[in-house]
Amino acid sequence: MKIRNGSYCRKCLQQSLPVDIMIRFANHVYPVYNIYKEAGLRENQPLSNQNAAQRIVEDFIAAERFIDLVEFLIRVDLKGYMGRQYSLRGLNDVISGIIREGYSYDSATGQFFENQSARISNSWGRLIDGDERNMAVLRLDVAGNSVLVKRNNAGAVEKAYKDLRGIVSQAVISRLGRLWSWEGDGALAVFLFGYKERAAVFAGMNILHELYIYNRLVNPLDAPITVRIAAHAGPVHYRKDQTELLKNETVRDTVGIESRAVKPGSFGISDGIFLSIDKGLQELFRGGQYIDGMRVRTYGFEAEPS
Secondary structure, three states: OOOOOOHHHHHHHHHHOOHHHHHHHHHHHOOOOOHHHHHOOOOOOOOOHHHHHHHHHHHHHHOOOHHHHHHHHHHHHHHOEOOEOOOOOOHHHHHHHHHHOOEEEEOOOOEEEEOOOOOOOOOOOOOOOOOEEEEEEEEEEEEOHHHHHHHOOHHHHHHHHHHHHHHHHHHHHOOOOEEEEEEOOEEEEEEOOOOHHHHHHHHHHHHHHHHHHHHHHOOOOOOOOEEEEEEEEEEEEOOOOHHHHOOOHHHHHHHHHHHHHOOOOEEEEEHHHHOOOOHHHHOOOEEEEEEOOEEEEEEEOOOOOO
């Protein structure tokens, strides 16, 4: 989702910063950016404040880096840059303009993401192919899937798995996560904004709880749906091609945790996730199995005490 109008940002830059600082900020956000090349000018040829601001805004919109620039300006306005304070006039108008374009703004983290009431995409309306971000990854797999499919009629299986997907989607999307893939008996979800590790933990626990109730009240199958869930965090390259998404090392590690260290009916988390949540949540997770040097703690109705 591309921003269409950057007039407020152009005005903010023009009124608040000299040309050299505008260029420095632009290069901090997008290191390969060269304003002179983009403008067809000789290196270090003089630029007016107005021309520099207009060029930067237009180029960043075209490169789909405009929101990255605005988030950086918000941080600069709050905390300064390289020990120096900068007052950016009209920044609130810039934020309001982006919200009107269909985004939500999280004032706690200073980040924008698409307005979920209007649109939900794998990129949050932000990421472009090749972007790398630290994310929390959630992997879910249905235990004994082939047996359930074989023993129940197709209609009941279809309804049960549709219901399961609804449970997972609600748990993920309500916490600003995205369901990146759903392949038969397995799902992959990711979290990028806010307290993403905690969001992944709450989503995993929520799925187990909702499924527990579902199995006892409305499950049309002749046996409970039982899942294994795992969460891990680390760098992830966003790719439009789903096959490429699954090649990320953090994603592969999460799948490994789920398949090798989590029992049916349980939720396993890596140390990176465990250490980022508060003590009250930590106390709900037990055990300490290691796989490939990673310690995995588990939560669930079937979890074994340590």
